[in-house]
Amino acid sequence: MDLGLKGRTALVCAASAGLGFGCAEALAREGVVVTITGRDAAKLEAAAARLRLTGAEIRTAVGDITTEAGRAAALAACPEPDILVNNAGGPPPGDFRDFTDEQWMAALNGNLLTPIALIKAVLDGMIGRGFGRIVNITSASVKSPIGNLPLSNTARTGLTGFVAGVARDVARHNVTINNLLPGPFDTDRQVAISAAASKASGKSPAQETEERAVKNPAGRFGRPDEFGAACAFLCSVQAGYIVGQNILLDGGAFNSTM
Ligand code: NAP
Numbered sequence: 001m002d003l004g005l006k007g008r009t010a011l012v013c014a015a016s017a018g019l020g021f022g023c024a025e026a027l028a029r030e031g032v033v034v035t036i037t038g039r040d041a042a043k044l045e046a047a048a049a050r051l052r053l054t055g056a057e058i059r060t061a062v063g064d065i066t067t068e069a070g071r072a073a074a075l076a077a078c079p080e081p082d083i084l085v086n087n088a089g090g091p092p093p094g095d096f097r098d099f100t101d102e103q104w105m106a107a108l109n110g111n112l113l114t115p116i117a118l119i120k121a122v123l124d125g126m127i128g129r130g131f132g133r134i135v136n137i138t139s140a141s142v143k144s145p146i147g148n149l150p151l152s153n154t155a156r157t158g159l160t161g162f163v164a165g166v167a168r169d170v171a172r173h174n175v176t177i178n179n180l181l182p183g184p185f186d187t188d189r190q191v192a193i194s195a196a197a198s199k200a201s202g203k204s205p206a207q208e209t210e211e212r213a214v215k216n217p218a219g220r221f222g223r224p225d226e227f228g229a230a231c232a233f234l235c236s237v238q239a240g241y242i243v244g245q246n247i248l249l250d251g252g253a254f255n256s257t258m
Contacts (some may be wrong), residue, residue, distance in 0.1 A: 004237030006031035008131075010083035011074055013037050013065045013118070016047040018187035019137055020087040022224030026232035027083065028056035035059040035078035037070070066110040071117060080125045083235045086115035087137040090189060091151035093196065099151060107151035111138075112158045119177070123170065132175035133235040136163060140183040140250045160246060167244030176243050178234050183250025184212060185222040218251030 005027065012024040016038030024036050028051045036051070038044040041062045051058045061077040063070030065088050091107035115136050126132025138156045139146075145153040160179060167177040184190060194208040201208065213220050230249055233239055248254055 022228030023231040026228030096150040111155035
């Protein structure tokens with residue numbers, strides 16, 4: 001299916017690896033001019049080189065997207081995106097009693113205020129041009145909270161509430177805002193989660209990964225390219241009637257009838 005995106009511009013945040021990279025690659029394959037961001041310049045340039053193999057024009061913006069300077073660099077490289085994919089690293093796990101005010105503020109900044117700031121920066125331009133697609137990478141924890149991720153549960157649920165309201169305000173301008181909710185995907189973050197779990201259980205990280213993958217109804221973790229394909233469809237011209245949704249990509253791990 002031609003997604004109708006050739007020549008459009010996209011800003012994909014935190015995209016030198018993992019799910020952000022998967023989204024950037026799927027958009028690049030559609031002929032979108034993609035700007036990717038990341039903190040590590042060498043890693044970002046290596047990712048850009050891989051993306052250029054698609055033939056698409058790829059730009060880069062080095063910086064921490066959770067800072068004003070990082071967002072300014074991203075918007076300087078891609079001032080009027082047709083597509084915005086909001087993404088940043090997830091907050092650390094732990095018991096809520098142990099987190100400092102600074103840690104709470106960092107989580108709220110990274111996973112709630114940063115995407116809102118970027119939405120604010122690009123939304124009116126999208127409305128004026130009569131086309132816009134915003135996809136926020138959140139987490140399956142929005143539907144099914146994860147006990148040791150209170151920072152993530154809290155910040156991402158806040159973003160979900162914000163999107164639910166704003167998405168309905170702008171849909172009539174052919175600007176859609178939706179959230180993609182990853183369950184377990186095969187990225188560096190999963191490697192870190194397995195390493196942390198192995199310290200507690202005494203099992204090897206590889207065994208932790210295997211056991212968690214087998215428990216999933218799909219019998220495996222998701223792949224970033226699968227995630228990217230879903231993102232690209234949400235950004236497509238065909239997806240203009242998908243508004244304010246929370247789409248779970250988790251292999252069926254969330255157990256419900258609907
Ligand atoms: P990842 O594999 O750790 O990739 C993170 C990417 O984001 C890297 O390119 C990293 O590059 C960049 N990045 C991280 N923090 C950044 C920042 N502050 N500013 C700019 N770039 C930044 O993570 P992922 O697995 O793709 O996860 C993406 C998001 O989905 C995270 O919020 C994660 O918590 C959430 N999530 C993931 C899963 C999963 O199974 N993978 C499940 C649920 C939710 P640099 O380090 O160079 O900046």
